[in-house]
Amino acid sequence: MSIAVNMKKLTMVQAITEALKVMLEEDESVLVLGEDVGRNGGVFRATDGLYELFGDDRIIDTPLAESGLIGTSIGLAMNGFIPVVEIQFLGFIYPGFNQIMTHATRIRTRTQSRYTVPLTIRVPYGAGVRAPEIHSDSTEALFAHIPGLKVVVPSTPHDAKGLLISSIKDPDPVLFLEPMRMYRTGKGDVPTGSYTIPLGKGYRRRNGSDVSLFAWGAMMKVAEQAAEKAASNGIECDVIDLRCLYPLDKELISESVQKTGRAVIIHEAASSGGVGSEVISIINDTSFLYMKSPIKKVTGYDAPVPLFTLEDDYLPDASKVLQAIEETVRF
Structure with missing residues (x-):
């Protein structure tokens, strides 16, 4: 049809x-x-x-x-x-x-x-x-x-x-x-109709060979915007939508970073103790010897989400992610 x-x-x-x-x-x-x-x-x-x-x-x-x-x-x-x-x-x-x-x-x-x-x-x-x-x-x-x-x-x-x-x-x-x-x-x-997507499986939103970007939810749009800007500078990002935070797709995470040798993790939650830290742990356990540079996190701050006058300053945006991408690639 x-x-x-x-x-x-x-x-x-x-x-x-x-x-x-x-x-x-x-x-x-x-x-x-x-x-x-x-x-x-x-x-x-x-x-x-x-x-x-x-x-x-x-x-x-x-x-x-x-x-x-x-x-x-x-x-x-x-x-x-x-x-x-x-x-x-x-x-x-x-x-x-x-x-x-x-x-x-x-x-x-x-x-x-x-x-x-x-x-x-x-x-x-x-x-x-x-x-x-x-x-x-x-x-x-x-x-x-x-x-x-x-x-x-x-x-x-x-x-x-x-x-x-x-x-x-x-x-x-x-x-x-x-x-x-x-x-x-x-x-x-x-x-239309009924269909399912397996739980615990991430998805590659963009294929690239220079640096892996990991994000979920609203931060996927930010990651994709940053990847588009990076591409204009000759940096190709492998953009991974984790989709499920427990269980995490360890196979896709390790496969991506073993291909690129670099990683940037984006989430709007506070940095300390966030899911991004678990992603780093998976990378260290499975792919440490493949890494070409330290892993970067772009996150919210260790503070409650502020009222709307400061909300945009609290949230990761494409420019912050692009800076992390460039620093990772230049290392």
Whole structure:
């Protein structure tokens, strides 16, 4: 069949809505729960129209109580349902952290696999949208450190749909982080119907031989912009979208740096203890003797995300990444 029949141009938030609709139609045990996800369609309208299609026994508005919401969903998941929880912002998830840390991720071990927790927690994250305090956190490293929890971050509408369907189908808990600055910044080709993208597998966005760039979520656009500028200076970047922060695609990371001998890692989270440090550890373990220069990180600062007047200064941008690329190549 033709591309026109099989593909649609969608924004990321539209692709997420499509993924939810696909899974709600495919499996009656799938439920969507969250604050204002019903008649209002969610804070970013990611569940818009689903209430009218599936009713209030499948699209469930909940109280403003993240701990109760996640705890209730763990119970549902252990009893035959497949809950998909929406937390309005990553900074709002902390009251529910105990339920994730001490219950959702341990049930399989605690019951010797008699029970699993097929729970997907969708969370908008990141800065760049001029939001108030606590609305722009990028604390993915907190969750990537928890055994038993997969941490997934799409950077395109195509990946958002395929990765979300894979997350909902997964028998274990998944934290699905959505870069909210990319919700409506552009449209991409998205296949119609159901399709999956394997969790734990990165993707090469650009092929190059001089330096490897590793990023995810909203920082993929920054990495690609920097790679384009570097190319005009004769530097070809191998741009890797990690897509899944736990488990990381160790094979793709090592294959890329063994080809280029150089690496720059970009994330908007604080530098200390970030996922970028784990990427460096993987490179050192697998590819140390291939390296031609020290690894560079371009990250946010070790400080809370500032209010919007300083937000752009806090975030990595293409010029900061380009400087790191040039310093790495010139070393």
